[in-house]
Amino acid sequence: MEKVFIVGVGMTKIGRFYEQSGRELFSQALWKAIEDAGGVKPRALVVGNMMSSTLMNQDSLGALLADYAGLRGIPAFKVEAACGSGGAALYAGYALVKSGVADVVAVGGLEKQTEATTPYVTRALAQAADADFEVFYGVTFTGLNAMIARLYMQLFGYSDEDLSYWPLKMHEYASYNPYAQLPRKTSMKEILDSPVIADPIRLFHAAPIGDGAAAVILVRGEEKAREIAKAAGRDTLIEVAGVGMATDSVDIASRNNLVVMEATAKAAQEALRMAGIGVKDVDYAEVHDAFHVTGYAALEDIGFAPKGEAPRLFKEGRFQKGDKPEVNFSGGLKARGHPVGATGVYQVAEAVMQLRGDFPGFKASSPETALTHNMGGVSTITVVSVLRRWK
Template sequence: MDKVYVVGVGMTKIGRFYDRSGRELFVEALLKAIDDAGGLKPKALVVGNMTSSVLMEQDSLAALLADHSGLRGVPAFKVEAACGSGGAAFYAGYSLVKSGLADVVAVGGLEKLTENLTSVVTKALAQAADAEHELFYGVSFTGLNAMVARLYMNKFNYTREDFAYWALRMHEYASYNPYAQLPRKTTLETILKSPVVADPLHLFDCSPIGDGAAVTILVRGEEKAKEIAKTMGRDVLVEVKGAALATDSVDLGSRNNLLALESTIKASREAYKMAGIKAKDIDYVEVHDAFHITGYLALEDMGFAPKGEAPKLWREGRFGKGDKPEVNFSGGLKARGHPVGATGVYQIVESTMQLRGDFPGYKASDPEIAATQNIGGVGTYTTVTVLKRT
């Protein structure tokens, strides 16, 4: 009776929408999700978002989005966990359904970054770092990731070229995804010759800045999920088998180990345990590749590659079509885009569609079990969600 299912999903295309407000994007995604759930109206709303206070001058965000989506009055709140806000919101929303506080819950993510100077956006995103121990000294968020990438490259003897295959493949996958911000292929030469942002990270090693919103609708109980699937003519259900959230220090200076994301190790093991699976059982994965380095760390720390070997295996062609797991066919944060607090929800929307077989982009090979990994900061937060087709 207390099994939880994803019964509806919706998302907007990701882009720089100077002519569309954040609330407009969110309403589009939520109404799509309601349609996809056979018209089922959510009774609560949890919203993942990082920067609305700074970039939209808007608090009270969740009530605002509920009201504008026709859900005035429902329990609603915003969850902030930096770039991991979407995943954390899903965790909180899953809890609302599981506890019985609400039997139909919408979990959405929204980020509206454009309409601001790039310097302002860069500063807002750097607030994922420790204000007193890191930001105060002028480091940017890309700068922090660059330090980790440099350390990893030195430790395991990789070159920029070795790492460049991440972006190459992400752009290829994104070229099939109608929702992607950068739906176009690229070349190794373009990646390598792109301008430096924070050495060793060049422009094409980093995810872009974009706006977007994504929503999932969760229900409690197999019967309800079956009824909706029937209405929608779908012959499969997508069950949430595992949901785990773990944290680490914010400032990198007090981490035990910069070559692994300890929160990802912890959250993935807990989510697998909850789902009764091992890493090797997972068919499809969406990982948080805000930078190539975080993509590679995710593969290692989720248990798909030995430490230090993910870039090598990736360059050799692993994790592509027909492999286990298949990874980031959405195009990842790198090319699908990274509307910060919405990203974790995009991953769940995309994985749900891959399990159902109706993802409108590069298709996974009939997966049965999928996992998503969404981080905040440089692994300050990780949410891992395990979904199963039943």
């Protein structure tokens, strides 16, 4: 069967864009991706988005975004998997291309959170959790993750400071990323002085609220990909070598183990199996660090680190420049930002640019194989992709 390649990527800066609508942001990202693909127009659109229904009062989102971008008529639909919507859109878009249902597909992601004030956004984000068995009782999404962070710290003996090396480093990376929402360095003092949102999670341990849109263009078959790469002036191809998705219970009370993200492990195994490689073959990764503990757990459950050891290894310098894998040079959700349903697409776009060598921020050491890890809910819906550079 024909292979699937990513021939173009585009994204907006992440921020609080009160003066721009969701459709405007998305159109900018999509057209950057089309231009990056030498002008090839997608014949279908799959868009990852969580909160257009609750914050933008807008359904029919796929058609709306296709039309506004000047692509009226093409097949277009929205995929929702909470914060993993972008990854899920990639999963669906990959299948559309691989199956031949469409030969050129745009996979996009959009979130426009500044349509509402923070209390409404907090309520909308909580819809990633179980409405009847969790949110009904008043817990927020940060509250759920805080319980897991506390347990993780107790089980593995980490302090507030121990876990704070993650955001410290993410802010440093983001300071080089022109698309980042928080492109500035921070200090351990600033992190530890920042207010507690939900104990033990502080403001600087959590991803910010922001708007953003990203898109990647998928095509079917090496011949088509080479033709487009040539037109775009590139001599490398980026293959989507594997995609894996797995889920878990939405309510965390019925999990087997609160500090092991089973869906992450399953999705990673599936994507690596499809790509025919092992976890040790991954050169570069973008992982879903909505909170500091999530970033560490991702490293562990993907298989990059033994359980409970990621914070120690990270503090020692692992997963940083020159290591294998290098991780989150975008700045991660923490500092690049987390435009919810778009995040999974940002990660893929960033990984593609790192593989091509043209990421305009902190550069990886010429990786050949990259992995992206995107989650919805508290590791409820996870999508992992494996991308591979061809000569």
